Amino acid sequence: METTSESIHSETIGMERKEIKESIIEIVSDSGEGAQKCGQSLGIISAKMGNGVWTVEIIPSEIRPPARSREGASGIRVRMGTDKITNMGGHADMVVALNEQVLYGRIKQQAYKPGTYLLIENKWATHTEETKEAYEQSIKEFTELGYNIIEIPMEKECLKHVSDARKGKNMWVLGLLSNIYDRDLKLAEEQIKAIFSKKGEEIIQNNLDLLHAGYEYAKDNLPMHFSIPTKKRQGDYVVMNGNEALSLGVMSAGIEVCSMYPITPATSATHAMAAALENAGGIIHQAEDEIAAIGFAVGASFGGKTAVTITSGPGIALKTEFIGLAVMAEIPLVIIDVQRGGPSTGLPTKVEQGDLLAVLYGAAGDAPKIVLAPSTIEECFHYIILARKIAETFRSPVFVLTDANLATGVQPFPRPKVNPEWFPGPLDQSKWKEGLRAYDWDPNTGISKRPIPGQKGGMYTLTGLAHDEESHVAYQPDVNQRGAESRSRKLAALGNTLKPPEIHGDEKGDLLLVGWGSTRGAIEEAVDMARKNGAKVSSIHLRFLSPMEPGIKEIFKNFKKVMTVEINYSDTVGQPLITEDNRRYAQLAWYLRAQTLIDVDCYSNVYGQPMSPIRILERIEQELGQTLMD
Amino acid sequence: MISIKPDFCDLSFANDELLGIEDYESSKARWCSGCGAHTILHNVQQLCRDEQLPPEKTVFVSGIGCSSRFPHYMKTYGFHGLHGRALPVAGGIKFRRPDLNVFVITGDGDCCSIGAGHWVHAIRYNMKMVVLLFDNSIYGLTKKQTSPTSPLGIHTNTHPRGSVLPPIHPIQSTLGFSNVSFVAQTVDWKPAHLYATLKKAYDHPGLAFVRIVQRCPIWMKDSYEPVVKDPNAITLLQHENGIVIDSKATQKFHNLKEHDPSDLIKARELVETTKDTTPIGLFYQNKEATRYDEYGAHNMGISAEDKTEAINTLMDKYAI
Ligand code: SF4
Numbered sequence: 001m002e003t004t005s006e007s008i009h010s011e012t013i014g015m016e017r018k019e020i021k022e023s024i025i026e027i028v029s030d031s032g033e034g035a036q037k038c039g040q041s042l043g044i045i046s047a048k049m050g051n052g053v054w055t056v057e058i059i060p061s062e063i064r065p066p067a068r069s070r071e072g073a074s075g076i077r078v079r080m081g082t083d084k085i086t087n088m089g090g091h092a093d094m095v096v097a098l099n100e101q102v103l104y105g106r107i108k109q110q111a112y113k114p115g116t117y118l119l120i121e122n123k124w125a126t127h128t129e130e131t132k133e134a135y136e137q138s139i140k141e142f143t144e145l146g147y148n149i150i151e152i153p154m155e156k157e158c159l160k161h162v163s164d165a166r167k168g169k170n171m172w173v174l175g176l177l178s179n180i181y182d183r184d185l186k187l188a189e190e191q192i193k194a195i196f197s198k199k200g201e202e203i204i205q206n207n208l209d210l211l212h213a214g215y216e217y218a219k220d221n222l223p224m225h226f227s228i229p230t231k232k233r234q235g236d237y238v239v240m241n242g243n244e245a246l247s248l249g250v251m252s253a254g255i256e257v258c259s260m261y262p263i264t265p266a267t268s269a270t271h272a273m274a275a276a277l278e279n280a281g282g283i284i285h286q287a288e289d290e291i292a293a294i295g296f297a298v299g300a301s302f303g304g305k306t307a308v309t310i311t312s313g314p315g316i317a318l319k320t321e322f323i324g325l326a327v328m329a330e331i332p333l334v335i336i337d338v339q340r341g342g343p344s345t346g347l348p349t350k351v352e353q354g355d356l357l358a359v360l361y362g363a364a365g366d367a368p369k370i371v372l373a374p375s376t377i378e379e380c381f382h383y384i385i386l387a388r389k390i391a392e393t394f395r396s397p398v399f400v401l402t403d404a405n406l407a408t409g410v411q412p413f414p415r416p417k418v419n420p421e422w423f424p425g426p427l428d429q430s431k432w433k434e435g436l437r438a439y440d441w442d443p444n445t446g447i448s449k450r451p452i453p454g455q456k457g458g459m460y461t462l463t464g465l466a467h468d469e470e471s472h473v474a475y476q477p478d479v480n481q482r483g484a485e486s487r488s489r490k491l492a493a494l495g496n497t498l499k500p501p502e503i504h505g506d507e508k509g510d511l512l513l514v515g516w517g518s519t520r521g522a523i524e525e526a527v528d529m530a531r532k533n534g535a536k537v538s539s540i541h542l543r544f545l546s547p548m549e550p551g552i553k554e555i556f557k558n559f560k561k562v563m564t565v566e567i568n569y570s571d572t573v574g575q576p577l578i579t580e581d582n583r584r585y586a587q588l589a590w591y592l593r594a595q596t597l598i599d600v601d602c603y604s605n606v607y608g609q610p611m612s613p614i615r616i617l618e619r620i621e622q623e624l625g626q627t628l629m630d
Numbered sequence: 631m632i633s634i635k636p637d638f639c640d641l642s643f644a645n646d647e648l649l650g651i652e653d654y655e656s657s658k659a660r661w662c663s664g665c666g667a668h669t670i671l672h673n674v675q676q677l678c679r680d681e682q683l684p685p686e687k688t689v690f691v692s693g694i695g696c697s698s699r700f701p702h703y704m705k706t707y708g709f710h711g712l713h714g715r716a717l718p719v720a721g722g723i724k725f726r727r728p729d730l731n732v733f734v735i736t737g738d739g740d741c742c743s744i745g746a747g748h749w750v751h752a753i754r755y756n757m758k759m760v761v762l763l764f765d766n767s768i769y770g771l772t773k774k775q776t777s778p779t780s781p782l783g784i785h786t787n788t789h790p791r792g793s794v795l796p797p798i799h800p801i802q803s804t805l806g807f808s809n810v811s812f813v814a815q816t817v818d819w820k821p822a823h824l825y826a827t828l829k830k831a832y833d834h835p836g837l838a839f840v841r842i843v844q845r846c847p848i849w850m851k852d853s854y855e856p857v858v859k860d861p862n863a864i865t866l867l868q869h870e871n872g873i874v875i876d877s878k879a880t881q882k883f884h885n886l887k888e889h890d891p892s893d894l895i896k897a898r899e900l901v902e903t904t905k906d907t908t909p910i911g912l913f914y915q916n917k918e919a920t921r922y923d924e925y926g927a928h929n930m931g932i933s934a935e936d937k938t939e940a941i942n943t944l945m946d947k948y949a950i
Contacts, residue, residue: 048950238948248948251941256726256930279940281932285725288751292718295711295748299691299722302709303730307722321712329711412950418941420934453707453723453730456686461656461701461708472657473702 017182017227022081024089025181027173028058028106029098030067031074034170037195039076040410041174045187046078047239047412050230052085053078054521055241055410056610058106059349068124068131073102077111080181082229085411086376086521090614092116094180096173098154099124100138107145109609114146117224119176121169122151150222152176157217161209171207175214182227185215236415242380242406242518246336247273249384250308251280252416254423255334257300257307259285261293264348265407266312266338290318294335298322301331302462304427304452306388310336313355314345316362323397324363325464327487330395330439330448334387335359339403341608350608351405353517354568356587359399360546366484368491371399371545375520378413379543380406385422392424394490395450401545403567405518405610432458437469439483446489491547498544500551505531505538511623512559513539514600515566516588519611523565526616533628537620542588553596561623564589564602565616654678654685656705661696666818666844667764671703673821674733674762677828678706688731691720693745695737696771697764697844714745717752717761724757725926732759738779739769742798746778753807756836757923760828763800763839766846767853774849781853800841801913802901805894811836811919813897814873814912817843819858822879823866823910830873835917843908857908865904867911891915 025042027035036057043055058075065072079089091113097103097120106112124135142149158165158172171192178188188211196204218225240248246269250258258277260270270284277284287293290311297307311319316337326333341347342354359371370390374383380402387398432451438460439448448469451458466474466483474480504524515523520541527539540555542548556562570586571578585593586604593600603619621628654675661667678688688706692698694713701708707730711719720734741749741763752761768786769775775788779800783792804813812834816827824842831838845854857863865885867873872891880886885907889900897914 044950237950238945239950240948244948248941248945251937251944254937257722259722273944276940276944278929279932279943280937281929281940283725283926283928285722285926287718288747291715292721292748292751295715295718296722296725298711299709299719299724300726301722302719303689303723303727305726322715325712415945415949418938418945420938423934423937451707453689453727454686456684459685459705459707461690461704461710463702463710464712465710 017225020226020228021083022052022079022085023094023181023226023228024077024079024092025177026058026075026077026092026095026106026111028073028075028095028102030072030102031065033074033098033166035075035098038170038174039078041188041191041195042177042183043078043080043410044239045178045183045191046080046228047237047410048187049184050233051080051228052083053080053239053410053412054085054087054089055079055408056088056405057349057408068099068101070101070104073105075102080228082231087525087613088409088522088610090612094177095119096177097121098169100135100142103138103142109607112147115148117148117150118142119150119152121154123153123155125151152217157213158210161213162206168206168210171210172214175211175216176218178211179215179218180222180225182225185211237412238415239410239412240377241408241410242377242402243269243338243408244272245377245380246310246338246384246400246402247277248416249381251277251282252381252418252422253334253385253388254306255308255388256282256305257285257297258282259287259293259297259300259307259309260311261287261290261315263290263312263315265340265404266310266315266336268407269310269336269338290315291322294319294322294333297333298326298331301333302453304454306332306392306424308334308336308384308388310338312338312340313342313358316355316358320362321364323369324365324367326397327363327367327369328464328466329462330450330487331397331462332391332395332450333397334384334391334400335397336384336400336402338407339401341404341606347608349404351403351518351567351610352606352608353401353403353519353566354587354606355401356516356545356568357591359401360591368488369399369546370394370396370491370494371401373401373517373543373545374406375517375541375543376413377406377409377411381416388424390494394447394494396490401517403518409518427454428452429454431456438462438471439467439469441469441482441486441489444489445493446486447493448486495547495550498547498549500555501540501542501549503538503540503555506536507538507555508558509536509538510560511535511537511620512556512562513537513616513620514542514562514564514588514592515539516542516545519565519567522611522613522616525613526620529613529617529630530620530628533626533630535620535624535626535628537624545591548595552592553598556596556598556600562592562598562600563623564592564600564604565611566602566604567606567611568604569606570602570604649679649682649685651675651679654705656703659703660699662848664845664847665696666766666842666846667697667700669818669821670762670764670824670842670844671700673825673828675704676825677832680829681832683731687729688733689723690733690735691716691723692735693737693740694771695740695769696766696846697735697737698740700735714740714743715748716740717745717748720759721752721755721757724759724923726930728758728923728927732757734759734761736761736763738763738765738767738777738800742778742800742803749804750807753804753837753839754809755922756809756811756919757921757926758836760831760838761840763841764844765800765841766844766850767797768846768849770846770849784853799901802898804839805898805901805914809919810839810894810914811916812838813914814838815841815843815908816873816910817864817908818845820864820910822875823873826873826875827912830912834915836919836921863907865907865909867900867909867913869912871915872912889913
């Protein structure tokens with residue numbers, strides 16, 4: 001084994017396993033080398049063993065960056081621990097790099113700290129003169145940065161078992177990591193069999209050989225071995241990413257039409273269910289464009305069927321006109337927006353929470369909408385069922401806002417027990433009650449009954465024009481006012497059924513962090529760290545963005561300062577031309593200021609990265625002027 | 631003893647009264663007097679009566695424009711939605727409701743301009759519905775702007791020097807789309823032919839696309855008046871499988887042309903060779919074209935147990 005002399009950690013080979021509470025592992029490579037498959041497998045094996053897990057994909061900025069380049073880091077981060085894991089965490093502890101160049105981008109993003117183990121493929125040391133030089137230079141730089149470098153002849157080892165190492169390294173690395181972290185080999189074998197089940201016996205055997213070879217290599221050659229104790233779980237669990245959870249949610253909500261147009265990062269949710277949804281009595285319609293996709297769902301809903309359309313930010317922009325129609329004509333519809341970086345086509349594969357104001361306000365005229373934001377993978381499942389129910393009860397479009405972080409993050413959660421009560425009842429084809437009109441808005445709730453084609457006597461012509469109770473186009477001025485009041489009242493009625501958000505921490509204090517969506521785990525972890533060190537900081541997490549949960553203003557009043565934490569853009573005071581008077585706030589902060597008339601500040605950024613607890617903690621330190629890091 | 635099932639001789643229909651035209655009439659149409667849309671409305675109502683379409687099982691879907699007010703004038707279910715977007719909505723309705731009779735009312739701006747992308751695909755989806763393109767070659771509701779089917783050189787509020795681009799020919803275009811199954815043309819001022827066309831379209835098993843050349847006496851009087859008055863301006867397409875009107879009505883036409891509607895290539899040629907007149911009749915019909923609504927109706931109405939089982943099977947894949 002070739003290693004640089006300084007890089008070996010104090011442990012010696014064969015030393016006893018060190019017990020640790022958690023570890024953050026990254027596998028980085030060029031695209032197409034299977035790093036993500038390796039990491040997801042590691043995550044699933046760990047979840048099955050009983051560990052808490054969260055995975056985040058590391059996606060290069062280009063679709064096919066040149067191989068072995070600094071822009072090319074593609075890969076995955078796996079955070080696993082004894083307790084429940086809710087976010088991607090801070091610095092990595094262990095990195096496996098299939099070439100050394102891909103590390104530069106991650107180093108720039110401050111993903112590693114001195115002491116991080118870097119396990120680097122060393123075949124580049126014996127390559128062409130130019131490559132060799134670059135390799136040596138990198139090793140020198142990494143050593144200076146204080147990383148623990150271990151060079152590994154991955155290709156050489158893989159070639160003992162397969163003819164093309166590029167296609168085999170990932171499972172060899174899985175074996176390597178399985179040994180380092182004492183993973184259950186039986187589960188790893190099962191995982192390989194599942195992944196390659198369609199590829200035939202020979203391929204399965206090759207990959208099993210690679211797994212074992214990686215495992216043995218680590219046992220015989222590496223100096224560090226860890227164990228992460230597991231906790232026994234009560235009951236059945238499932239492990240999946242957010243898009244898979246959405247897809248199961250769509251099925252469990254009894255939705256019959258899932259209408260979409262391909263867009264990253266939303267589309268994989270439809271792949272996950274395409275075949276199964278048909279067996280559950282639903283079907284995916286791939287429309288000719290985003291507008292047609294929502295139009296089709298609107299039509300299906302008018303026909304009495306439950307429908308969902310799934311998209312990402314640029315798709316929402318195109319769907320906006322139909323969203324306004326759904327509000328005006330009171331069409332029940334679930335709209336899933338798996339947000340990505342923006343504006344425009346932005347960062348297709350990266351995380352951002354930049355669509356909040358667009359979904360709240362983006363439509364012609366004043367169109368009140370219902371907006372929910374799940375904060376965990378588990379909630380991605382349950383919120384679709386909830387959204388379908390709300391949509392039909394309130395005859396309204398309901399948004400479910402998730403993001404790229406939830407879409408690809410993998411987390412275990414208790415297996416939901418599918419309840420047929422979640423499904424909509426049979427199509428109502430009973431005779432329409434005489435005298436009842438299509439828009440007889442209830443004076444208290446604003447809700448009216450929905451006539452469904454096939455119902456005798458219920459005939460009406462739905463219209464996007466202002467209309468009266470009979471759906472006749474409004475020619476009198478008061479009709480539009482009446483309709484607008486009723487549509488707004490529906491939100492108030494729904495709001496009255498909600499409970500105030502739970503406070504994570506004390507009810508009073510110096511600083512309250514407010515989050516929504518996928519940032520919850522990172523915010524709560526930062527708050528916990530800060531509180532451990534004496535900070536008077538708490539957090540709340542909003543799941544209903546419209547209508548908002550009640551009591552928020554009262555909660556805010558008990559804190560000296562309120563600050564949102566979110567992944568979208570805001571100005572920083574102190575930049576040229578920007579002052580406290582003209583700065584732009586992050587989206588939730590902007591919205592909360594308007595709703596509560598309280599001065600809500602924000603911590604936000606758009607690096608395309610999930611929020612890390614360490615960064616949030618740094619910001620808490622700044623706000624409170626206290627040192628809070630361990 | 632012979633046992634007879636109680637429903638063996640169900641005569642309850644005998645108590646149902648036949649529906650009359652008035653059963654399909656809603657509020658009074660607000661089109662300008664002399665507008666061709668009035669005739670079309672009346673003929674559609676007649677078709678509904680003759681076919682005894684249950685009003686509660688019939689849906690008229692439209693976009694925006696003069697023609698798109700149509701659903702408000704029918705006493706059926708109606709969907710008056712967004713400009714250019716009637717076709718995806720109609721598709722969404724039909725996809726899982728094969729029991730509904732779906733009609734789409736669209737205009738030349740609605741279908742061939744803002745909604746052109748949906749037009750191509752609706753033809754390709756070929757779901758069972760009747761699409762009526764009310765083509766008056768002008769934007770009427772917004773007061774005389776050039777439409778994609780406006781004849782060359784006409785002066786409009788947006789093209790004061792006269793329109794410069796050659797018009798789209800909706801029949802020619804539709805005949806070029808993939809999976810096309812029914813294309814016909816008629817004019818609003820020949821009611822016998824209009825009615826026969828509607829009937830043929832209604833009987834077609836897939837998407838029946840009918841272009842109705844429609845008069846707009848407000849903005850297009852100069853264009854249509856000569857055509858309406860000139861008996862040579864129209865060519866009647868004839869074939870036993872085409873749109874057949876009675877011999878007395880046929881005699882009123884000066885130009886007759888034999889055309890076999892099963893021949894797509896001939897249909898396309900026909901558009902070119904009859905450029906100087908308006909050919910009316912059935913250009914093309916293929917009853918066998920693939921239907922997307924048949925794909926969409928897959929596994930409809932399965933039981934809650936089957937649904938639960940399908941979800942659990944998928945969930946098992948993620949179980950730990
Ligand atoms: S403007 Fe033309 S098309 Fe519109 S209603 Fe009047 S006559 Fe008919």
